[in-house]
Amino acid sequence: MAIAKQAVLGIGDDCAVINYTKDKYLLLTIDMLIEGVHFDLKKAGRGRVGRKALAVSLSDIAAMGGIPKYCLISMGVPPNAPLKIIDNFYVGLLKLAKEYSVELIGGDTNRSEKFIFDICVIGEVEKRYLVRRSGAKRGDGIYVTGRLGGSIKDKQYDFTPRVKEARVLVKNFKVNAMIDISDGLSSDLRHITESSNVGAIIYESRIPVSKSCRSVKEALTDGEDFELLFTMPGDISEKILTKRLGIPVKIIGEIKNRREGVKIINKKGKKRDLRTLGYRHF
C-alpha cells in the first residue's frame, strides 16, 4: 500500500508540510466542527462558530511557525436552516479571515441533518523557521503563552490564534519544538515528548491558571486553550519573552531524558507521573 513519500511531513503534527518555493514550505491543516459535538449554535451565538471554525486552523499554522494564506470550506447545512445562521457563520469567519489576511478560495455545500463545518487552511513558512513537535532537546525550557483552562466557557470561541506571537518566536529565538494546546497541556506536552523522544518535568506552581478555571487539574486537561506550548534552550527569561510577544509567557518546566518520563512536581514538592488526561480520542 505504500506510496512514495513526497511530503516533507505527513500525519502527526499540527500541519502537513510540502515543498513550495526554494525558501518556503506550504502548510496544510484540516479541522471539522460538528453541531452538537463541537458547538451549540444557540449558546455560541452570532458569528462565533464561524470564527472558531477558522481560528482552530489558524492556530495550527501558528504552531508550525507559519503564516496562514488561504482557506477552503465544506459545509453541511440542514435543508430548512434559516439563511441568517449561514450568514452569521460567514460574518464571523470572514471577519477573522480579514484580520489575518486569509483568502477564502473554495468550498462545497451539502445537505445534512446537522450543521457541519470543515475548514482546510493553507499557509506558508520559510524553511528555516519551520518548527515541528519533534525537535525538543534535553535541557530545553518548556514555555507556555497566556493562561490555561476553563476555555469551555468563552475562550474556546474568542481565543486569539497566536500567529503573530509564533512569528516573533521563530524569527528571534531558537524554538526547538512547538504545538498549540488543543487537547490540554497534559496531552499536548506528551505529543511533544513522544515525537521528540524525550522526557519532561513541569512544576504545578508555575502553570498559568486562567481565572475562569477552578483547579490546576482543569488547566492541565481542559483543552481548547489554543495557546502555544514550546521548548527552547532555557536561558531566555519569561520577562524578555513576555515583552517581545506582548502576552504573558511562563517557563513551566524542563525537557529531560526519555527515561526520566514525563513528571509533574506539585506544590508540596512531590513528583508524580503526568498522566494523559484530557486526551480526546475523537
Add this chain to the structure above:
Amino acid sequence: MAIAKQAVLGIGDDCAVINYTKDKYLLLTIDMLIEGVHFDLKKAGRGRVGRKALAVSLSDIAAMGGIPKYCLISMGVPPNAPLKIIDNFYVGLLKLAKEYSVELIGGDTNRSEKFIFDICVIGEVEKRYLVRRSGAKRGDGIYVTGRLGGSIKDKQYDFTPRVKEARVLVKNFKVNAMIDISDGLSSDLRHITESSNVGAIIYESRIPVSKSCRSVKEALTDGEDFELLFTMPGDISEKILTKRLGIPVKIIGEIKNRREGVKIINKKGKKRDLRTLGYRHF
C-alpha cells in the same frame, strides 16, 4: 470585508488555483460525503465509500488538467461504529490513492452521529496546461468522454477519475474549457457557458447514453457521471480523440454566441431550451 486577492482562481471552478513554482500552479479542491445524503454504507459495501470520497476530488483535479498529489481527510465517526467500517473505508481510499500516486498527509477524526468524510485534494498543473471553465469560444466543438446517466446504480462508486485522459488532452490539444460532469450534463454545460459568457447548441442524437440509463433525459440530468465535458476548436475528430484517450469521445454540439442561448435539438430536429435540470442546490 474584501481581502487582497492573491489566489489565481478562487470559488467558481472545479478547483481553486494558487501560485506554486515558476512553471506550475497548485490546485485545491474539497468535497464532503455525508452518510444518508451521499451514500448508504450498507448498500455501497466494502471500501466503495472510501474510494468515492477520494475519486470525486481526483475528478476535480482532472477537470483543471492537473495531477493529484496529496490529500487530507476529516472524518466524523459515530462513537460505536465498528472499526471494520473505518478500516474498509481506508482500504478503498488508499487503494485508489496508490493507483493515482496520491499521498495521505493529514487528517482530523471527530465524534459524529453519522459518518462524514471530507477530503481535500492538492494537485499541481503546469501553468500552460491549466484549463478553466471560462475559456470556451464560439465555434468550439463540445466534447464528452464515456457514457452518461444511470450512475446512481454503480458508476457513482466505481467511476474512473479521468486524470490520465485529461492529461493527454491538455498536452496534445488546445482545450479551451473543461469541467467534470458531477451535477449532470445539462447543468455542467451551463456552468461552462455561463462562466465563458457564450451560448451552445447540443444534439440529443449525439449524447452517449449509458446502458443502465433509461432515457436521454436521465443522461442529461442524472449527474455523478464524472466524465469530462470540454470544448476545443472543432476540427479534431471523435475517432482521433477516442484513439488518443483510449475511451469513447463524442462531439455533442458546438459553442455559440451568448445571445443564441443554450439549446438542444431533439431527434425530430426540434430546437428547445436546455433547461437547468439536474442541478443540486446542495
